[in-house]
Amino acid sequence: MALKISPICRLFVLLLGNGFSTAGVGIKFLYTLLSPDSNIWDYTWGHGTLDMGRNVIATVCGVVERVNKLVYVRSLRARYKPEIGDIIVGRVIEVAPKRWRLEINFSQDAVLMLSSMNLPDGIQRRRTAIDELNMRTIFVENDVICAEVRGFQNDGSLHLQARSQKYGKLENGKLLKIPPYLVKRRKQHFHHLDQYGVDLIFGCNGFIWVGEHVDVKDATVEDQVNKSDPQNTDSAILQGSSEEPTSTSLEIRQYICRIANAITVFAALGFMVNLEAVTETVTLSLSLNLGVHEMLEAEFHVQVAEQEVERRSKSTRRK
Amino acid sequence: MVGLSVGEKNFIKGGIAQDLRNDGRKRLTYRPIYVETGVIPQANGSARVKLGETDVIASVKAELGKPRVSHPDQGKVYIYVECSPTAEPSFERRGGDELSTELSIALERSLLGGKSGAGAGINPASLLIKEGKVCWDLYVDCLVISSDGNLLDALGAAIKAALSNTGIPRVQVREAASSDEQADVDVSDEEFLQFDTSGVPVIVTLTKVGRHYIVDATSEEESLMSSAVSISVNRHGMICGLTKRGGAGLDPSVILDMISVAKHVSEQLLNKLDSEIEAAERANEEEP
Numbered sequence: 031m032a033l034k035i036s037p038i039c040r041l042f043v044l045l046l047g048n049g050f051s052t053a054g055v056g057i058k059f060l061y062t063l064l065s066p067d068s069n070i071w072d073y074t075w076g077h078g079t080l081d082m083g084r085n086v087i088a089t090v091c092g093v094v095e096r097v098n099k100l101v102y103v104r105s106l107r108a109r110y111k112p113e114i115g116d117i118i119v120g121r122v123i124e125v126a127p128k129r130w131r132l133e134i135n136f137s138q139d140a141v142l143m144l145s146s147m148n149l150p151d152g153i154q155r156r157r158t159a160i161d162e163l164n165m166r167t168i169f170v171e172n173d174v175i176c177a178e179v180r181g182f183q184n185d186g187s188l189h190l191q192a193r194s195q196k197y198g199k200l201e202n203g204k205l206l207k208i209p210p211y212l213v214k215r216r217k218q219h220f221h222h223l224d225q226y227g228v229d230l231i232f233g234c235n236g237f238i239w240v241g242e243h244v245d246v247k248d249a250t251v252e253d254q255v256n257k258s259d260p261q262n263t264d265s266a267i268l269q270g271s272s273e274e275p276t277s278t279s280l281e282i283r284q285y286i287c288r289i290a291n292a293i294t295v296f297a298a299l300g301f302m303v304n305l306e307a308v309t310e311t312v313t314l315s316l317s318l319n320l321g322v323h324e325m326l327e328a329e330f331h332v333q334v335a336e337q338e339v340e341r342r343s344k345s346t347r348r349k
Numbered sequence: 350m351v352g353l354s355v356g357e358k359n360f361i362k363g364g365i366a367q368d369l370r371n372d373g374r375k376r377l378t379y380r381p382i383y384v385e386t387g388v389i390p391q392a393n394g395s396a397r398v399k400l401g402e403t404d405v406i407a408s409v410k411a412e413l414g415k416p417r418v419s420h421p422d423q424g425k426v427y428i429y430v431e432c433s434p435t436a437e438p439s440f441e442r443r444g445g446d447e448l449s450t451e452l453s454i455a456l457e458r459s460l461l462g463g464k465s466g467a468g469a470g471i472n473p474a475s476l477l478i479k480e481g482k483v484c485w486d487l488y489v490d491c492l493v494i495s496s497d498g499n500l501l502d503a504l505g506a507a508i509k510a511a512l513s514n515t516g517i518p519r520v521q522v523r524e525a526a527s528s529d530e531q532a533d534v535d536v537s538d539e540e541f542l543q544f545d546t547s548g549v550p551v552i553v554t555l556t557k558v559g560r561h562y563i564v565d566a567t568s569e570e571e572s573l574m575s576s577a578v579s580i581s582v583n584r585h586g587m588i589c590g591l592t593k594r595g596g597a598g599l600d601p602s603v604i605l606d607m608i609s610v611a612k613h614v615s616e617q618l619l620n621k622l623d624s625e626i627e628a629a630e631r632a633n634e635e636e637p
Contacts, residue, residue, distance in 0.1 A: 121352075121354070170354075170355075171352065172352035172353060172354045172355075173354045173355075173356075174354050174356070174357065199354075199356070200356065201354070201355070201356025201357075201359075201360075202356055202359070202360055203356070203357070203360060204357070204360065204371060205357065241360075277363050278360065278363055278364075280367050280369060283363070283364055283367060283369050284369060284373075287364075287369060287371065287372065287373040288373070290371075290372075291372065291373055321373065322369065322372075322373025322374075323372055323373035323374040323375075323378065324373075325373065326372065326373075326381070327381060
C-alpha cells in the first residue's frame with residue numbers, strides 16, 4: 031500500500047488495532063495513512079507521544095490507540111489502571127484497623143474497609159469494636175479475595191467493596207497472574223463452567239482465579255463452614271494426612287489444571303483472554319489427548335496460535 | 350515469595366496426594382529442561398540450564414596450580430554458587446549469602462566426595478599434570494538468575510553440562526633444572542582435551558509434602574515441604590552424595606525408599622540431560 035506523505039504531515043501513525051504491537055525499541059517513528067489535506071495539528075497527542083516540532087514520535091514501545099482526535103501509545107507491560115466498577119481479585123497482605131490491605135498489581139495497595147464488607151451474620155448494622163477485633167475470622171493475611179472497585183480516595187488509593195454474595199474469599203483453586211491488558215472489560219467476569227464444575231473469575235487487574243465451583247450460598251451458612259474448616263484442616267495436617275474435608279475430586283482438578291494451563295499459554299503468546307477462547311483451547315487439548323502438563327510445551331503453543339489465527343480470520347470474514 | 354492462602358495450600362497438597370500437581374505434572378515428572386552450552390566464551394566451559402522458571406548459569410575456569418601437600422597426585426576443584434538479587438527480592442545485598450553457602454556445600458558434597466577425594470563424581474586425579482608440582486585447579490562458578498524452586502537439581506545439571514563443554518588446554522611439561530623449582534609448562538592455545546563427564550553424577554531432589562514425595566518442586570510446593578532429600582546418583586546407579594534439608598525428622602525406612610525412588614528417576618533424568626547437552630553442543634558447532 032502506497033503511503034501518501036505530504037510535507038505537512040510528517041507525523042505517521044500506524045493504526046493496527048488491538049493485539050498487534052509496533053515492533054521496535056525505545057523511541058521510534060509511527061507511520062500512518064493520512065489523507066493529504068489532513069493536518070497533524072488536528073490531533074491531540076496523548077500519553078506516550080512527544081511533539082518534537084516537525085515530528086511527533088512515540089516515547090514508549092507499544093500499541094497505538096486512537097479515540098476520535100486523541101492519539102496515544104499504550105505500553106505493553108503497564109500496571110493495572112483501575113476504573114470504578116471493575117471486578118478484581120486480590121491477595122490480603124495486611125489486616126489493619128477497620129480495613130484490609132490487598133495487593134492487586136497496582137502502584138498502591140487497595141483498601142477494603144470493614145464497612146464495605148458483609149458481616150457474617152448478614153445483619154446490616156454499625157460495626158462495633160468487637161467486629162473490629164473479629165476481623166481475622168473473616169479474612170486473614172494471604173487470603174485471595176474477589177471484590178469490586180468502589181472508588182478512589184484523594185490521595186489516589188483505591189477503595190474496594192465486597193457487599194454482594196458473589197464477592198468474598200476464594201478457596202480450593204489456583205490464582206494466575208497475567209498482564210492486565212490481556213483482560214478486556216466485559217459485562218460478565220464471573221463464569222461458571224457447568225460441564226467442568228469449575229469457577230472462572232477474570233479479574234481486570236490480571237489476576238485470574240480458577241477453582242472448584244462454589245454455590246453462592248447464604249453468608250451465614252458459608253461462613254460457618256469456613257470457620258469449621260480451618261480447625262479441621264489444621265488437625266488433619268498435624269496428623270500428617272493430606273485429606274481435607276472439602277477435597278477436590280480428581281476430575282475437577284484435572285479441568286482446573288487444564289484451564290489454568292490454557293490461560294498460561296495465552297498469556298505467554300500475548301493473546302486476549304476470554305471465556306470462549308479458553309474453552310476452545312481446553313477442548314482442543316482434550317481432542318489431541320494431551321496430558322495436562324504437555325499443554326505447556328512448545329508444540330501446543332504453536333497449535334493454540336494457529337487456532338487463534340483461524341478465529342480471527344473468521345471474525346474478520348464475518349465483518 | 351508471595352504467601353499462599355490456606356485454601357490454596359490445601360489445594361496444592363490435595364493435588365500432590367492425587368498425583369496431579371498444580372501445573373498438571375505427575376509427582377515424579379520433571380519440568381522441561383532447556384540446556385545451552387558455551388554461553389561464556391572466556392571461560393573454559395559454561396552452560397545455562399532452565400528448569401521451568403528456574404534459570405542458572407555455571408562456568409568452569411581452569412588455572413594452573415600446585416597440588417595439596419596431603420594429596421600430591423590430585424588436582425583441586427572449587428565450587429561456588431552465587432544467588433543473584435534478580436532471582437528473588439530477598440536475595441538483595443547479603444540476603445542470598447546463606448542460601449549460596451548452603452548450595453555450595455551441598456554441591457561440593459554431592460560432586461566431590463569426601464576430603465580424601467574418594468568416591469568423587471569428578472575425578473581429581475585426572476587434573477594432575479606433574480605429581481607434586483603442577484596440577485589444574487578447576488573453579489566452578491554458578492549464578493542463580495531466576496529461582497522457582499529446585500535450585501540444587503538445576504545447578505547439578507548446569508555443572509554437568511558446563512563440564513562436558515569444558516576444554517582443558519594440552520600442556521607440555523619442560524623438565525626443570527632442579528626438582529625444587531617450579532616446573533615450566535607450555536600451555537597450548539590450540540589443542541584442548543575434553544573433560545570426561547561420564548562419571549559426573551546428577552542431583553535428584555525429593556521433596557516430602559504430606560505423605561508423598563515429589564520431584565522438581567516449584568517454589569510454591571517448596572513452601573509446603575516438611576523435608577527434602579537431595580541425592581546425587583551417577584550413571585552406574587551409585588550414590589555419590591546425600592543431603593537432607595528441612596526441619597521435620599524422617600524415618601530411616603522413608604530415606605531408603607526415597608533413595609530407591611531417586612535412583613529410578615535419575616535414569617530418566619540422566620538420559621534426558623545427556624540428549625539435551627548433545628543437542629546443545631551440536632547447535633554450537635553448527636553456528637559459524
